[in-house]
């Protein structure tokens with residue numbers, strides 16, 4: 001997986017991607033990260049990357065020239081990569097997008113700062129505007145980090161057990177994940193559901209599926225509409241009483 005990032009804080013991105021699963025993926029060459037800082041592509045001695053918004057209003061806007069130069073430099077290195085701008089105005093990011101970009105093999109992420117970027121850069125160079133959720137961050141870098149993690153962990157060989165990428169939430173046809181337990185068997189006087197200790201793998205799989213279905217119904221009922229449910233799933237859901245929302 002090749003990921004390009006345009007950011008004013010390359011050291012922030014680099015540092016955050018040196019640890020854990022993603023850090024090992026970089027060491028093993030499963031993730032190649034290419035960073036480009038618009039400030040390095042400025043023409044003035046003050047290395048200006050932002051300016052006041054036309055029409056007035058608070059804050060600053062990232063100026064088009066250095067940002068465009070940074071995007072073009074990564075497009076030259078990764079000509080097939082879609083250019084994705086992270087902003088609250090974008091299409092909601094989801095697991096399907098993560099799978100699509102992993103399958104494509106490369107993506108260029110534009111992390112904005114300030115109030116955003118000059119719209120002419122979006123018109124000319126951005127293929128897709130994407131949002132991590134309905135909230136505003138001080139910059140797109142943390143949204144980019146989340147996307148890089150979500151995409152890289154889908155890369156074959158990155159996760160120890162390939163199934164777990166499938167079995168996470170949104171892996172089993174978009175249902176929420178079931179509860180998990182590990183040792184000790186009794187913790188603060190609380191035990192583990194007996195079925196998980198039974199060794200009956202069929203019963204355990206059924207319990208886990210039913211827990212996922214119940215949780216999804218209670219917490220994210222809209223996901224059930226899109227889920228691929230079996231007849232047994234539907235019978236189970238009908239058998240549940242009114243949702244308690246938890």
Ligand SMILES: NC(=O)c1ccc(NCc2cccc(O)c2)nc1
Pocket residue numbers: 086087088112113114115116117130131132133134135136137138139140143
């Ligand atoms: N929800 C998100 O994905 C998200 C992305 C970026 C961001 N901050 C930078 C930024 C960029 C553009 C406009 C803007 O208002 C703020 N904050 C939240």
